[in-house]
Amino acid sequence: MNLFGGTISSLEYGLNYASLKNKTIAQNIANVDTPNYKAKDVSFKKMLSDAQNSTIEANRTDVRHFDFKIKQSTPGVFSYENYKYRSNGNGVDMDAEQASLAENTIYYNALVERISGKFNTLNTVIKGGK
Template sequence: MNLFSNTISTLEKGLDYSSLNQKVISQNIANVDTPHYKAKQVSFQSMFQQSLHQLDANRTDPRHISFKQQGTHPAVTVKSNYQYNHNGNGVDLDKEMSELATNQIYFNALSDRINGKFQSLQSVIRGGK
């Protein structure tokens, strides 16, 4: 959806990231007592690189950094270096709950912002009424 700017599509990608992150955190919490389960995380860097790949910018000097990077997909990685329980489980429940709260705040901020964009579009369509 590219109406007037890339703002709505950027917010949409942010909501996609938040949704994927919510699923991964929920899986980690659900498997907190599963033996030998290793916690997973969503790589924000890959999402950021994907957004940069779609950014259209002109380089005025060859020494400037190119915005066209190798496209990557959202990556869910396993945190294999951590073991919090004696049964080999790698989930730290306190950390996961903290990440869950952070992700919820992030999702709420994005959804409020996209809601504001749609309300602005509605106002324009109605002629400012």
């Protein structure tokens, strides 16, 4: 039985995506002057497909044990390999990164507001409407 209808877990996945995207943008901004650094980005579609296709590998000590594997990479993050923004081979466009950071911050704050509203509603229900 799913007590909350999946809404809170969906919001959690959205917050995880926004957090990973924020870390990726911060890494790009930090490496704006690094020669041959390739800008990275996060794709929600790629993140979702990577999460669905992830596998873990474990050592089987008995033939009756199940085989399983997991990929140990950060899901959804990819590099722009052939993109050069500067003559030193750096692929970071500072204006685009700042715009992306502002957009992601708005998205993250909206998710936080929504999950906060869900928790406030649950709190009101628990207190009996008081």
